Amino acid sequence: xxxxxxxxxxxxxxxxxxxxxxxxxxxxxxxxxxxxxxxxxxxxxxxxxxxxxxxxxxxxxxxxxxxxxxxxxxxxxxxxxxxxxxxxxxxxxxxxxxxxxxxxxxxxxx
Amino acid sequence: xxxxxxxxxxxxxxxxxxxxxxxxxxxxxxxxxxxxxxxxxxxxxxxxxxxxxxxxxxxxxxxxxxxxxxxxxxxxxxxxxxxxxxxxxxxxxxxxxxxxxxxxxxxxxxxxxxxxxxxxxxxxxxxxxxxxxxxxxxxxxxxxxxxxxxxxxxxxxxxxxxxxxxxxxxxxxxxxxxxxxxxxxxxxxxxxxxxxxxxxxxxxxxxxxxxxxxxxxxxxxxxxxxxxxxxxxxxxxxxxxxxxxxxxxxxxxxxxxxxxxxxxxxxxxxxxxxxxxxxxxxxxxxxxxxxxxxxxxxxxxxxxxxxxxxxxxxxxxxxxxxxxxxxxxxxxxxxxxxxxxxxxxxxxxxxxxxxxxxxxxxxxxxxxxxxxxxxxxxxxxxxxxxxxxxxxxxxxxxxxxxxxxxxxxxxxxxxxxxxxxxx
Numbered sequence: 001x002x003x004x005x006x007x008x009x010x011x012x013x014x015x016x017x018x019x020x021x022x023x024x025x026x027x028x029x030x031x032x033x034x035x036x037x038x039x040x041x042x043x044x045x046x047x048x049x050x051x052x053x054x055x056x057x058x059x060x061x062x063x064x065x066x067x068x069x070x071x072x073x074x075x076x077x078x079x080x081x082x083x084x085x086x087x088x089x090x091x092x093x094x095x096x097x098x099x100x101x102x103x104x105x106x107x108x109x110x
Numbered sequence: 111x112x113x114x115x116x117x118x119x120x121x122x123x124x125x126x127x128x129x130x131x132x133x134x135x136x137x138x139x140x141x142x143x144x145x146x147x148x149x150x151x152x153x154x155x156x157x158x159x160x161x162x163x164x165x166x167x168x169x170x171x172x173x174x175x176x177x178x179x180x181x182x183x184x185x186x187x188x189x190x191x192x193x194x195x196x197x198x199x200x201x202x203x204x205x206x207x208x209x210x211x212x213x214x215x216x217x218x219x220x221x222x223x224x225x226x227x228x229x230x231x232x233x234x235x236x237x238x239x240x241x242x243x244x245x246x247x248x249x250x251x252x253x254x255x256x257x258x259x260x261x262x263x264x265x266x267x268x269x270x271x272x273x274x275x276x277x278x279x280x281x282x283x284x285x286x287x288x289x290x291x292x293x294x295x296x297x298x299x300x301x302x303x304x305x306x307x308x309x310x311x312x313x314x315x316x317x318x319x320x321x322x323x324x325x326x327x328x329x330x331x332x333x334x335x336x337x338x339x340x341x342x343x344x345x346x347x348x349x350x351x352x353x354x355x356x357x358x359x360x361x362x363x364x365x366x367x368x369x370x371x372x373x374x375x376x377x378x379x380x381x382x383x384x385x386x387x388x389x390x391x392x393x394x395x396x397x398x399x400x401x402x403x404x405x406x407x408x409x410x411x412x413x414x415x416x417x418x419x420x421x422x423x424x425x426x427x428x429x430x431x432x433x434x435x436x437x438x439x440x441x442x443x444x445x446x447x448x449x450x451x452x453x454x455x456x457x458x459x460x461x462x463x464x465x466x467x468x469x470x471x472x473x474x475x476x477x478x479x480x481x482x483x484x485x486x487x488x489x490x491x492x493x494x495x496x497x498x499x500x501x502x503x504x505x506x507x508x509x510x511x512x513x514x515x516x517x518x519x520x521x522x523x524x525x526x527x528x529x530x531x532x533x
Contacts, residue, residue: 019521020340020341050474052340052522053337053339053340053399053401053470054339054340056339056399057339057340057397057398057399060397060399060446061397064397085470087439088420088421088422088423088439089401089420089421089442089443090420090439090440090441090442090443091420091442093442094442094446
């Protein structure tokens with residue numbers, strides 16, 4: 001899990017396989033990173049090619065933890081099959097989703 | 111020259127020159143190549159040997175494996191035990207490198223010790239020391255083996271306790287599985303002109319998927335397929351909770367939802383609202399959610415009223431099998447947002463058409479290369495099964511998914527329901 005700060009945005013690059021094992025590997029670290037940042041977070045999902053329901057739960061948990069602190073968790077770079085999962089589960093209505101990292105960062109600046 | 115060599119051997123250092131001369135002319139000699147055996151364990155012979163040059167090793171066999179007991183080199187005597195007690199050789203003796211020995215027969219031995227009490231005393235001392243050393247080594251070996259055995263016994267005891275614990279968990283899981291199976295409908299209603307077939311299989315002992323077929327009165331049929339986030343015990347607990355609440359709220363709406371509710375759509379939305387509200391209220395901190403498709407079918411005219419809470423949209427297929435389309439997606443899954451509305455959507459199943467309800471365990475079933483079964487393969491097998499009964503089509507899909515994954519471990523629970531209307 002690659003983490004960097006771009007301006008005031010915490011950008012997290014999520015790993016390729018977010019199955020039960022993949023989620024367990026990053027879940028605690030991600031929660032800690034996101035809650036300690038308390039602000040704008042962007043999950044770059046361009047490397048992600050599989051999400052299990054536990055991955056959706058992990059993202060939801062982090063969204064719920066940053067929103068009360070005035071922050072947000074937005075997503076960028078969903079591969080087509082991942083976008084399909086977000087559409088069918090309607091998780092696309094929970095998150096602001098952008099085509100790529102640059103567009104998402106521009107939206108945060110605006 | 112042999113006299114000089116014998117003189118250099120401590121055993122013979124104090125012998126008279128006369129006796130040494132006699133020995134040098136009479137004693138047998140042995141030259142051994144490296145690896146050559148002087149005698150084998152169990153051999154019967156009563157000569158003993160003094161190493162003039164080279165290195166000899168004493169080997170015994172335990173369960174067919176060689177163990178080196180001792181190594182002797184120039185000046186040392188070997189094989190005297192058999193000579194003294196006339197018993198078979200207790201071990202094998204083999205040359206480590208090229209060795210040169212003199213052979214002392216029983217008769218020579220008697221002459222030697224008779225002529226020189228000091229030599230006899232030395233030999234006794236030597237033998238006693240060897241026996242003492244051997245005893246000490248045996249005791250140390252036994253102590254070491256005893257410690258190893260004790261350790262092995264403790265490990266075995268710990269492993270056995272762990273096994274008992276695992277067995278108990280397995281038994282409990284087997285019971286849990288039976289209970290969970292009882293959460294699936296015992297029989298599937300088959301209204302006139304319709305066929306309903308269904309199948310569910312967990313990736314683990316208990317699963318996070320379920321289906322239901324609820325007879326709602328007035329001939330209406332409630333059709334449910336759901337998938338709790340994750341799998342295993344956590345998911346199974348939420349299955350038990352949401353299935354029970356949903357069924358109870360559907361079958362006794364006047365208790366759970368209050369008032370006299372006759373409108374079937376209100377039962378549908380009310381049941382969803384109740385389950386969602388309950389889970390959001392009571393279990394918010396666990397962030398668990400359930401995707402759930404719940405439809406009420408009117409078998410008399412094929413009208414379908416449904417709510418889709420974040421579940422894979424079911425597929426509707428025409429009688430030719432050529433046209434497959436998804437029902438519309440709906441709202442977020444259950445358990446995410448309290449007080450969420452669940453608007454009812456509508457579809458119509460015409461004669462000859464069918465509805466396929468499934469969980470993503472079907473389309474995301476992975477082969478060994480990590481590639482999913484996917485929507486295209488599901489569509490292909492649904493086309494292939496055109497004209498088959500609901501029951502047979504369910505079997506066909508499951509068979510093809512199993513053949514596709516070809517023994518790779520099942521990653522997710524799989525559930526499938528096929529509802530077919532006669533042409």
